[in-house]
Amino acid sequence: xxxxxxxxxxxxxxxxxxxxxxxxxxxAMWPLLFGLACCAIEMMGAQASNYDLSRFGMELNxxxxxxxxxxxxxxxxxxxxxxxxxxLYDQMPEPKWVIAMGDCAACGGIFNNYAIVQGVDEVVxxxxxxxxxxxxxxxxxxxxxxxxxxxxxxxxxxxxxSPIRIDQPLVQVK
Amino acid sequence: MDNxxxxxxxRERFAAEILAVNEFRGDLSLxxxxxxxxxxxxxxxDDPDLAYTFLENLCGVDxxxxxxxxxxxxxxxxxxHRHRVCLxxxxxxxxxTVPSLTPLFPTANYQERETFDLLGIRFxxxxxxxxxxxxxxxxxxPLRKDHPLGDEEIAFTFNQERIYARKPFVRE
Amino acid sequence: MTEPITVPTPQQIIEPAVAGRTETMVLNxxxxxxxxxxxxxxxxxxxxxxxxxxAPDVGYLHTGIEKTMESKTYQKAVVLTxxxxxxxxxxxxxxxxxxxxxxxxxxxxxxxxxxxxxxxELQRISSHLVWLxxxxxxxxxxxxxxxxxxxxxxxxxxxELVSGARMMTSxxxxxxxxxxxxxxxxxxxxxxxxxxxxxxxxxxxxLTANPLWLERTVGVGVIDAQSAIALxxxxxxxxxxxxxxxxxxxxxxxGYETYSFEIPVGKNGxxxxxxxxxxxxxxQSVKIVQQATERLRELGPGPVVTSNRKVAPPxxxxxxxxxxxxxxxxxxxxxxxxxxxxDAYVSIESPRGILGCYVVxxxxxxxxxxxxxxxxxxxxxxxxxxxxxxxVADLVALIASLDPVLGEVDR
Numbered sequence: 001x002x003x004x005x006x007x008x009x010x011x012x013x014x015x016x017x018x019x020x021x022x023x024x025x026x027x028a029m030w031p032l033l034f035g036l037a038c039c040a041i042e043m044m045g046a047q048a049s050n051y052d053l054s055r056f057g058m059e060l061n062x063x064x065x066x067x068x069x070x071x072x073x074x075x076x077x078x079x080x081x082x083x084x085x086x087x088l089y090d091q092m093p094e095p096k097w098v099i100a101m102g103d104c105a106a107c108g109g110i111f112n113n114y115a116i117v118q119g120v121d122e123v124v125x126x127x128x129x130x131x132x133x134x135x136x137x138x139x140x141x142x143x144x145x146x147x148x149x150x151x152x153x154x155x156x157x158x159x160x161x162s163p164i165r166i167d168q169p170l171v172q173v174k
Numbered sequence: 175m176d177n178x179x180x181x182x183x184x185r186e187r188f189a190a191e192i193l194a195v196n197e198f199r200g201d202l203s204l205x206x207x208x209x210x211x212x213x214x215x216x217x218x219x220d221d222p223d224l225a226y227t228f229l230e231n232l233c234g235v236d237x238x239x240x241x242x243x244x245x246x247x248x249x250x251x252x253x254x255h256r257h258r259v260c261l262x263x264x265x266x267x268x269x270x271t272v273p274s275l276t277p278l279f280p281t282a283n284y285q286e287r288e289t290f291d292l293l294g295i296r297f298x299x300x301x302x303x304x305x306x307x308x309x310x311x312x313x314x315x316p317l318r319k320d321h322p323l324g325d326e327e328i329a330f331t332f333n334q335e336r337i338y339a340r341k342p343f344v345r346e
Numbered sequence: 347m348t349e350p351i352t353v354p355t356p357q358q359i360i361e362p363a364v365a366g367r368t369e370t371m372v373l374n375x376x377x378x379x380x381x382x383x384x385x386x387x388x389x390x391x392x393x394x395x396x397x398x399x400x401a402p403d404v405g406y407l408h409t410g411i412e413k414t415m416e417s418k419t420y421q422k423a424v425v426l427t428x429x430x431x432x433x434x435x436x437x438x439x440x441x442x443x444x445x446x447x448x449x450x451x452x453x454x455x456x457x458x459x460x461x462x463x464x465x466x467e468l469q470r471i472s473s474h475l476v477w478l479x480x481x482x483x484x485x486x487x488x489x490x491x492x493x494x495x496x497x498x499x500x501x502x503x504x505x506e507l508v509s510g511a512r513m514m515t516s517x518x519x520x521x522x523x524x525x526x527x528x529x530x531x532x533x534x535x536x537x538x539x540x541x542x543x544x545x546x547x548x549x550x551x552x553l554t555a556n557p558l559w560l561e562r563t564v565g566v567g568v569i570d571a572q573s574a575i576a577l578x579x580x581x582x583x584x585x586x587x588x589x590x591x592x593x594x595x596x597x598x599x600x601g602y603e604t605y606s607f608e609i610p611v612g613k614n615g616x617x618x619x620x621x622x623x624x625x626x627x628x629x630q631s632v633k634i635v636q637q638a639t640e641r642l643r644e645l646g647p648g649p650v651v652t653s654n655r656k657v658a659p660p661x662x663x664x665x666x667x668x669x670x671x672x673x674x675x676x677x678x679x680x681x682x683x684x685x686x687x688x689d690a691y692v693s694i695e696s697p698r699g700i701l702g703c704y705v706v707x708x709x710x711x712x713x714x715x716x717x718x719x720x721x722x723x724x725x726x727x728x729x730x731x732x733x734x735x736x737x738v739a740d741l742v743a744l745i746a747s748l749d750p751v752l753g754e755v756d757r
Contacts, residue, residue, distance in 0.1 A: 036407060038513060080405050113410040229578060284353065301353075
C-alpha cells in the first residue's frame with residue numbers, strides 16, 4: 001500500500017484518498033478465470049449478455065493469477081485440487097479478494113465426504129460467501145456488490161475488517 | 175440377436191467356465207471364471223456373427239460379506255445387432271486380481287484404472303495400472319464398503335462453536 | 347487402424363524426461379487454464395510446437411458421488427446425479443431414474459414420458475449451445491459465445507418455470523416427474539420454438555463457411571471409425587466418423603421410437619464434422635421438441651407419477667381420506683422404497699455420448715452400488731490418438747470438440 005500508509009492519519013486528506021483508492025479498486029476488479037464445476041457455468045452465464053458483468057468492470061477474465069485481483073471460487077474443491085487453489089491464491093498480488101461462490105465452496109455443499117474440502121475457507125481466506133446450488137447470476141452479482149461495499153469500507157492501514165457475524169436469528173419468532 | 179442365441183453360443187464353447195447365468199429384466203448376465211471371462215470377451219468380439227465390438231461399461235462392485243467379495247462387471251454391446259450382454263467375474267481378498275480387457279478393448283484402460291483406484295482390484299495385463307481419480311499418494315480405496323464416507327459433522331446453531339473451533343480455517 | 351492404440355499416463359511421459367531424454371520437451375497444461383472445459387490437466391510431450399504425446403491427468407474434480415449415493419436412499423440420491431454432467435443435469439436424472447425404474451419394474455404415465463423427452467431434448471440443445479459457445483471462444487470467435495448464451499437463457503427460463511431451478515433441477519424423479527407441468531409451459535416452449543431454428547441458422551452463418559473456422563477445424567484431429575469404437579468414443583464424436591449409432595434409435599427409451607428424427611452422421615471424423623453433427627443434432631432436437639409439444643397438447647392433463655404407491659407417494663389430499671395412502675406416505679418418507687435384489691444397467695444418449703447407469707440393489711432402501719458410465723471420461727482416452735502430430739493450438743480445438751465435462755469425468 002506504500003505511500004498512503006506512510007502518510008499516516010492526515011485527517012481529511014487520507015479519508016478522501018481512501019475513498020478514491022477503494023472506488024478505483026471496486027470499479028475495475030478483474031476476476032481470475034477460475035471456474036471449477038457447475039457454478040462456473042452460472043458464472044459464465046453472469047458474464048454473458050443477459051446478466052452482464054462487464055457493466056461492473058469485470059469483463060476481462062484474466063487467466064493468469066498475476067493479473068487478477070478477484071478469485072471467484074466457483075465450484076467444488078476436491079482434495080487433489082486444494083493445493084492448486086492455494087498456489088493460485090498465493091500467486092495473486094495484493095490487494096486480492098476471494099468470493100466463495102456456491103454451497104460447495106462455502107461449506108462443502110451436498111458433498112459431505114472424503115473427496116471434497118468442506119468449504120474453501122479451509123484453503124484460502126474468503127471475503128464473501130454466495131449461497132446457492134448453483135447461485136443464480138443475480139445472486140453472484142449481489143455477492144459482488146456486497147464485496148464492493150466491503151472494499152469501500154476498507155481502511156488505508158490495510159488491516160482486514162473482522163467478519164460480520166450474525167448472532168441473532170434473522171427472523172424473530174415471538 | 176437375442177439373449178438365447180448368444181447364451182447358446184457361449185454355452186457351446188465355455189460351458190465349463192460359466193458359473194452362473196442370470197436373466198433379470200430382459201438383460202442377460204453371465205458369471206465366469208477369470209480364464210473364461212477373458213476368453214469369452216475375445217470370442218464375443220472376434221466372432222463375425224456376434225460382433226460385440228464395443229465395451230460399453232466396466233466397473234467393480236464390493237459385495238462385503240460374500241465370497242468372492244469383489245466382482246468386476248463388463249457390459250459388451252454389439253452395435254450391429256443392437257444387443258448387450260453382461261460378463262461378470264468374481265475375485266477375492268487379500269489381493270483381488272482379474273484379467274484385464276485392455277489388450278482386447280483399449281477403452282477398458284481408464285475404466286480399469288478407476289476400478290483399481292476406488293476398489294483396489296488389480297488387472298493382470300493392464301499397461302499402466304495407476305491411480306487416476308485420487309491423488310497418487312492417497313492411501314486406501316474409498317469405494318470399499320469398509321472405508322468410511324469421511325463425512326464431517328453438520329454444524330447447527332447448537333454445536334457450531336465446537337465444530338468451528340476445530341476446523342482449520344485460513345485467516346491470511 | 348494403422349498404428350496401435352495407446353493411452354499414455356502422465357508418468358509415462360514425465361519419467362523418461364526426468365531420466366534425461368532431451369529431444370522432446372515436457373509441458374504442463376495445468377488444471378487451471380483459460381479454457382472453460384474445467385479442471386483438466388494435460389501433460390504434453392512436445393517437439394517444438396508439435397505434440398508428440400499427450401496424457402490427461404484427471405481427478406481434480408473427484409467428488410465421490412458414487413460413494414455418497416450409497417449412503418442415501420434412492421430418491422434422495424437423485425440430487426447428486428444432477429451435479430455430474432452439469433451441462434445436462436436432466437440427462438443424468440433421466441439415466442438414473444430409468445435404471446432404478448427398470449429395477450423396480452414400474453410403469454411411467456404417458457404425460458411424464460412425453461415431458462421427459464421434451465425436456466431432455468431442450469437440455470440437449472442448451473448443452474450444445476454451451477459447447478458451441480466455448481468451442482468458438484477457444485478459437486477466438488467470441489460473438490458466438492454471447493449469441494449461444496442468449497438462447498440458453500431462454501431454455502433456462504423454461505427449466506425454471508417447470509422446476510424452480512435453472513440448472514440443477516432434479517426434475518425427473520424415480521416414478522415420473524417431481525411436479526406437474528405448469529399451465530403456461532406449452533406456450534412458453536412454443537415461444538422458444540418460434541425463434542430457435544433461425545438462431546441456429548445465425549450460428550451457422552457465422553461459422554460454417556468461415557475460412558478461419560475451416561482452416562482451424564477441417565482435417566484436424568481425425569479419427570477413423572474402427573479406432574473410435576475400440577477406444578469407446580461415443581456421441582457426436584463417433585457419429586462424425588461415419589458410424590450411425592445413437593442409443594435413441596438403437597435401444598430406445600422413454601418412447602423415443604415413436605418420434606420421427608434423423609441421426610446426423612459425418613464422414614471424416616475431424617473437428618469440422620463434429621461441429622456439423624452437433625449443429626444438425628440441435629436442429630433434430632428442435633424437431634423432437636415440436637412433436638412432443640403437439641403430443642402434450644393433444645394428451646391434455648393427466649398423472650405425472652406412476653400409480654404404484656409403493657414407489658411414488660399419493661397426492662397429499664388423499665392422506666386425510668385413506669388409511670392406505672397414509673401408510674404408503676409414511677413408509678416412503680421414513681424408509682423409502684425397496685427395489686428387489688438384482689442389478690440393472692440402462693444407457694441413454696446424453697449430449698456428451700452414451701451415459702450409462704449401473705445400479706445394484708440388495709433389497710434395502712439405499713442403493714448398494716451405483717456406477718455411471720461417464721462418456722467424457724471414456725472419450726478422453728482418444729485424445730492422445732487424435733492429437734499426435736498436431737500442434738498445441740489444434741489440441742485446444744480438439745479438447746473443445748470432444749466436449750468433455752469434468753464433473754462427469756471425475757464424478
